Amino acid sequence: MRQFRISRRILTLLLIAPTLAVVLSVTIFPLFYAAWTSLLDWNLLYTPFGSAPFVGGANYLTILENPFFWRTNMLVTVLYSAGSTGIEFLAGLGLAILLAAAKPRGEKFFRVIFVMPILMAPIAVGYIWKYMMEPSIGLVNFFLRSLSLPAPMWNTSASTSLISVILVDAWQWTSFTFLIFLAAIYALPAEPYEAASIDGASTWSKFRFITLRLLTPIIIIVVLIRLMDTMKFIDVIYAMTTGGPAQTTEILAYYIFKQTFQTFWISVGAAGSFILLLIVNIFANVFIRYLPWER
Amino acid sequence: MKTNTAIKILGYAILVLASTIILVPIVWTVISSFKAYYEDLVYSPVPILFFVPSLVNYVKLFTVPYLAQRNILNSLIISGFTTGIAIGLGTFSGYALSRLWRSKNLTFFILSIRFLPPISFVVPLYLLYTASGLLDTYPGLILAYTAFNVPFALWLIRGFIEDVPTDLDDSMILDGYSRLQTIRKIILPLAAPGIAVTALFTFIFVWNEFLIAFVLTRASTSTLAVFIVGLNTNFGFEWELLFATTVIQMVPMLLVVIFLQRYIARGLTFGAVK
Numbered sequence: 001m002r003q004f005r006i007s008r009r010i011l012t013l014l015l016i017a018p019t020l021a022v023v024l025s026v027t028i029f030p031l032f033y034a035a036w037t038s039l040l041d042w043n044l045l046y047t048p049f050g051s052a053p054f055v056g057g058a059n060y061l062t063i064l065e066n067p068f069f070w071r072t073n074m075l076v077t078v079l080y081s082a083g084s085t086g087i088e089f090l091a092g093l094g095l096a097i098l099l100a101a102a103k104p105r106g107e108k109f110f111r112v113i114f115v116m117p118i119l120m121a122p123i124a125v126g127y128i129w130k131y132m133m134e135p136s137i138g139l140v141n142f143f144l145r146s147l148s149l150p151a152p153m154w155n156t157s158a159s160t161s162l163i164s165v166i167l168v169d170a171w172q173w174t175s176f177t178f179l180i181f182l183a184a185i186y187a188l189p190a191e192p193y194e195a196a197s198i199d200g201a202s203t204w205s206k207f208r209f210i211t212l213r214l215l216t217p218i219i220i221i222v223v224l225i226r227l228m229d230t231m232k233f234i235d236v237i238y239a240m241t242t243g244g245p246a247q248t249t250e251i252l253a254y255y256i257f258k259q260t261f262q263t264f265w266i267s268v269g270a271a272g273s274f275i276l277l278l279i280v281n282i283f284a285n286v287f288i289r290y291l292p293w294e295r
Numbered sequence: 296m297k298t299n300t301a302i303k304i305l306g307y308a309i310l311v312l313a314s315t316i317i318l319v320p321i322v323w324t325v326i327s328s329f330k331a332y333y334e335d336l337v338y339s340p341v342p343i344l345f346f347v348p349s350l351v352n353y354v355k356l357f358t359v360p361y362l363a364q365r366n367i368l369n370s371l372i373i374s375g376f377t378t379g380i381a382i383g384l385g386t387f388s389g390y391a392l393s394r395l396w397r398s399k400n401l402t403f404f405i406l407s408i409r410f411l412p413p414i415s416f417v418v419p420l421y422l423l424y425t426a427s428g429l430l431d432t433y434p435g436l437i438l439a440y441t442a443f444n445v446p447f448a449l450w451l452i453r454g455f456i457e458d459v460p461t462d463l464d465d466s467m468i469l470d471g472y473s474r475l476q477t478i479r480k481i482i483l484p485l486a487a488p489g490i491a492v493t494a495l496f497t498f499i500f501v502w503n504e505f506l507i508a509f510v511l512t513r514a515s516t517s518t519l520a521v522f523i524v525g526l527n528t529n530f531g532f533e534w535e536l537l538f539a540t541t542v543i544q545m546v547p548m549l550l551v552v553i554f555l556q557r558y559i560a561r562g563l564t565f566g567a568v569k
Contacts, residue, residue, distance in 0.1 A: 026442035102306025
């Protein structure tokens with residue numbers, strides 16, 4: 001009955017090697033290639049393949065020395081990521097605490113509703129909201145007008161475009177923060193609360209010193225996931241504004257997309273990619289530290 | 296007692312308000328998908344609620360050649376194979392990294408791949424795929440998506456395997472069973488719900504992904520997300536098809552998610568919430 005035995009070391013290798021092979025083949029080579037590309041002066045439209053001159057760090061300097069890049073792309077990135085994440089964090093935590101405290105009937109029903117937005121393709125969400133926020137025929141402005149409120153131009157005006165994409169991101173992902181915080185609150189131990197009650201602690205101080213403190217690791221994880229995702233994904237911006245009007249929604253990731261697929265200046269796109277990669281990597285390192293390793 | 300009632304009422308009110316904000320665009324999408332005429336969609340400053348509902352958009356998507364049929368099939372094939380392969384690789388490697396070689400560095404190295412911004416290497420990947428003939432092919436797409444999703448699948452499944460007490464598989468090995476038999480008889484059955492939810496997450500991620508598909512596909516393998524972008528034509532946006540496509544894309548996911556609700560928070564947080 002006993003099958004042939006292979007050593008533990010070889011079995012380990014056999015089980016891990018295919019995964020490493022797949023992951024490395026698709027990510028590591030392109031990454032090195034992108035690193036090399038970022039050191040060339042390469043526009044797909046004008047430069048024949050393989051003849052792009054080596055320019056060293058010139059692309060990075062082109063990007064980083066341009067005050068416009070800091071004033072628009074970097075500023076927009078910070079506002080977009082911080083704005084979306086901020087709303088999602090506050091609203092998600094608030095709703096989760098409310099639901100946990102109120103324990104309404106039909107809690108399951110609410111949960112099903114809250115899971116819906118995260119199941120939708122972000123690109124579809126972007127187009128649907130573009131339709132809903134259309135200034136003259138959109139549903140949003142119809143509601144606002146019927147309440148006699150000002151009806152803004154939303155994504156079509158430079159003054160409200162960034163707010164529009166932030167609100168859409170918040171619409172889709174507040175559900176995400178809500179579901180996580182709810183699960184985390186339900187998993188909180190009961191003992192600290194009982195002890196605090198015996199000591200006569202107020203509801204507020206219980207929240208402040210027990211709930212918030214115990215939730216801190218989860219809060220950090222959720223905030224970092226959202227910060228990284230808002231910096232990485234351009235679906236909603238592509239659908240709603242294509243970075244405009246007047247570059248008011250052109251986050252760094254969209255700048256890379258534009259350099260690469262519209263001006264075809266792929267060496268500058270690659271340099272931008274590495275700047276983004278560096279930023280996301282810093283967040284990812286902190287993030288990984290908060291993940292549970294042992295159980 | 297009084298404050299409790301007040302909190303309850305306030306809680307209800309805010310939850311109902313939040314649910315409304317979530318539901319209005321979704322319900323509006325569903326309603327709009329039954330509008331047969333473009334006029335019903337885009338020419339009235341007052342939302343049109345009374346119209347003759349029609350299935351014509353759905354019928355179009357499924358029957359008109361070169362419309363969405365191909366994209367639906369492509370999305371199913373690519374998401375399905377990616378999920379299968381990612382789960383297979385993730386389970387075996389996750390087992391190895393939980394039971395055979397608990398290398399924290401290697402595990403986190405693999406997981407870190409998940410955090411790379413896709414925009415950073417779609418272009419080199421595009422050049423590589425053009426050179427090797429993988430562009431616009433199923434294997435090419437499945438390979439790219441698998442590479443992106445294995446790290447996450449491995450990490451989650453490893454966590455679920457960690458939850459299986461080691462005593463169980465140790466005693467089986469003492470009884471003379473092989474490691475692979477242990478995986479089949481102990482690990483797989485006990486980690487099954489976790490593996491199922493990991494599969495769901497992988498599937499949804501690929502199903503909804505836009506950038507990689509946008510760059511690496513052309514006519515023959517383009518997915519539903521790429522189809523949606525293609526609705527933005529030179530003659531205007533084909534809104535009626537957008538709404539029907541969105542419904543087709545979302546409803547199957549929702550049905551599965553309702554069954555696997557218990558594990559969703561854990562999947563969403565990389566296993567940080569149980």
